[in-house]
Amino acid sequence: MRIRHLSLLFLLMLSSSTYNKSDELEDNALIIQNTVEYNFKNKHDLESIIHALEGFLNTKNDSYLSNEFWIENDNSFYKYPFFEISNLENFGSIVLKPSLLSVTQINSEHFICKLGWFYNNEKSRSLQYIYNVSVVKKNERFLLKNILDYNIKDWEKKEIKRVTYWTDDSYKINIEKADEFNDINNKLSTFFESDVISFNFVLCNSNNELMRLIGYDFESSMFFSNQNGSIAFPDDRLIFSGNNNEINTHELVHLYLTEKFKNLNPYMNEGLASLFGGSKGLEYKDHLLKLKTHLISNEIDIYQEFFFGNYVIDFDTSLRYTLSAFICELTLKKFGKDKLFELINCGKSNYDIINYIKKYFEVNPNDFNDFIKYELENYDFKKRPKKLFY
Known part of the structure; x- marks a missing residue:
C-alpha cells in the first residue's frame, strides 16, 4: 500500500x-x-x-x-x-x-x-x-x-455506555477495555467536577488510517515510524484515535478541559492531557524519565527552549509536552486541585504561565532552569501514583 x-x-x-x-x-x-x-x-x-x-x-x-x-x-x-x-x-x-x-x-x-x-x-x-x-x-x-461521511459509510457504530465507537467492520471491540474507558470517563468527570461527557470515538489502527479517514492522502505524520496518533474535536465531542485501542485518555482530557475552562492555556492543555493519558504511546513517567536523563548529558536553556522554542528530546518526547505535564503535576502536589485549575485557566499566553510560576512557586525566569533541574533530581519515580485523577 x-x-x-x-x-x-x-x-x-x-x-x-x-x-x-x-x-x-x-x-x-x-x-x-x-x-x-x-x-x-x-x-x-x-x-x-x-x-x-x-x-x-x-x-x-x-x-x-x-x-x-x-x-x-x-x-x-x-x-x-x-x-x-x-x-x-x-x-x-x-x-x-x-x-x-x-x-x-x-x-x-x-x-x-x-x-x-x-x-x-x-x-x-x-x-x-x-x-x-x-x-x-x-x-x-x-x-x-x-x-468523512463517505469514507466512514461502511464502518460499524456501537454505543457502549457514554462512548459511541466507530470501527472498521473487521474490528471486534474489546468490551473490557471499553468498560475501562467508561470508568476513566466517570472518574475524569469527578475530578473536573463536571457532567459525564458522551462522545464519538473513531477507532483507527494507525495515524495513517486516521488521516485518510478525515480526508488526507498526504500529510507528513502519516509516514512517521511511530504511527500512534490522535485528534480531538472538542466542539463536536469527537475523538479520532489512531492507537488501535479502545482507550485514549489523553484526548478525552482535552474534551473536559475545553468544556470547563474559558481561558485554557494551550501548553497546560497538552500538559494535563499528557500527565493523565501519556502521549505517543508512552506513559507520562516514561517521558519524564527521558527528560531527566537528557538534561544530565545535554546543557540547554530550559526556560528559553520551553517557552519560546520547539525543543524535542527524540521522535516521541518533546520538551513542551513533558515539561508542561511536570508543571501540572508539581502544582497539583504542592498546591492542590484548585490551584491546578487556576494554572490551566491562567490565559492563552506563555507569559501567563511565567507569571503564575513566579506568583505561586516564587521562581523568577532567571531561576527557572535550576528550579526544574532540582525538582527532577528529587523526583521519586517509584512513589508516583499511576493514575493521578483516581
Missing part, C-alpha cells in the same frame, strides 16, 4: 514541477493541473465544480458555520465541517495556494476533488498536503461537502 502511494506521490511531484503561471485562474484562488481537464470528459460539470471550489476558497474565511458553496447540514460529526480545509493554506507566515490535482466521479451526483498545497520557492516546489473534498450535485447546483 505504501509503495503504491509513494508511486502516486512521485508522479504528482513530477507533474507539479511543470506548472506555469498560465495554469492559474484569473482570481488567483486555485491552480488547475493540466491533466484535470484532459481526464474529465464532461466539461460543463467540470466548470461547475471548479466554480464551486473557487467560490468556496474566496469566501471560506467569512464564517466557519456556513458557506453558500458548501452544502447545509453537511454531516452528523462536525459542527464546523470545513474548518480543516480552510486552514491548510497557513504555512507559518506564508499562505499556500491550493492546486486541483484530480476530479473523480463516484456517480452522477457525487464527485471527489483531490487538492494539493505546495510550498514554492525560487528553486523548487514541495508538497505539503493532499486533501480530498466531496462535491455533490443538488438541485442542479454543485456544492462542497466534507468527505
Whole structure:
C-alpha cells in the first residue's frame, strides 16, 4: 500500500514541477493541473465544480458555520465541517495556494476533488498536503461537502455506555477495555467536577488510517515510524484515535478541559492531557524519565527552549509536552486541585504561565532552569501514583 502511494506521490511531484503561471485562474484562488481537464470528459460539470471550489476558497474565511458553496447540514460529526480545509493554506507566515490535482466521479451526483498545497520557492516546489473534498450535485447546483461521511459509510457504530465507537467492520471491540474507558470517563468527570461527557470515538489502527479517514492522502505524520496518533474535536465531542485501542485518555482530557475552562492555556492543555493519558504511546513517567536523563548529558536553556522554542528530546518526547505535564503535576502536589485549575485557566499566553510560576512557586525566569533541574533530581519515580485523577 505504501509503495503504491509513494508511486502516486512521485508522479504528482513530477507533474507539479511543470506548472506555469498560465495554469492559474484569473482570481488567483486555485491552480488547475493540466491533466484535470484532459481526464474529465464532461466539461460543463467540470466548470461547475471548479466554480464551486473557487467560490468556496474566496469566501471560506467569512464564517466557519456556513458557506453558500458548501452544502447545509453537511454531516452528523462536525459542527464546523470545513474548518480543516480552510486552514491548510497557513504555512507559518506564508499562505499556500491550493492546486486541483484530480476530479473523480463516484456517480452522477457525487464527485471527489483531490487538492494539493505546495510550498514554492525560487528553486523548487514541495508538497505539503493532499486533501480530498466531496462535491455533490443538488438541485442542479454543485456544492462542497466534507468527505468523512463517505469514507466512514461502511464502518460499524456501537454505543457502549457514554462512548459511541466507530470501527472498521473487521474490528471486534474489546468490551473490557471499553468498560475501562467508561470508568476513566466517570472518574475524569469527578475530578473536573463536571457532567459525564458522551462522545464519538473513531477507532483507527494507525495515524495513517486516521488521516485518510478525515480526508488526507498526504500529510507528513502519516509516514512517521511511530504511527500512534490522535485528534480531538472538542466542539463536536469527537475523538479520532489512531492507537488501535479502545482507550485514549489523553484526548478525552482535552474534551473536559475545553468544556470547563474559558481561558485554557494551550501548553497546560497538552500538559494535563499528557500527565493523565501519556502521549505517543508512552506513559507520562516514561517521558519524564527521558527528560531527566537528557538534561544530565545535554546543557540547554530550559526556560528559553520551553517557552519560546520547539525543543524535542527524540521522535516521541518533546520538551513542551513533558515539561508542561511536570508543571501540572508539581502544582497539583504542592498546591492542590484548585490551584491546578487556576494554572490551566491562567490565559492563552506563555507569559501567563511565567507569571503564575513566579506568583505561586516564587521562581523568577532567571531561576527557572535550576528550579526544574532540582525538582527532577528529587523526583521519586517509584512513589508516583499511576493514575493521578483516581
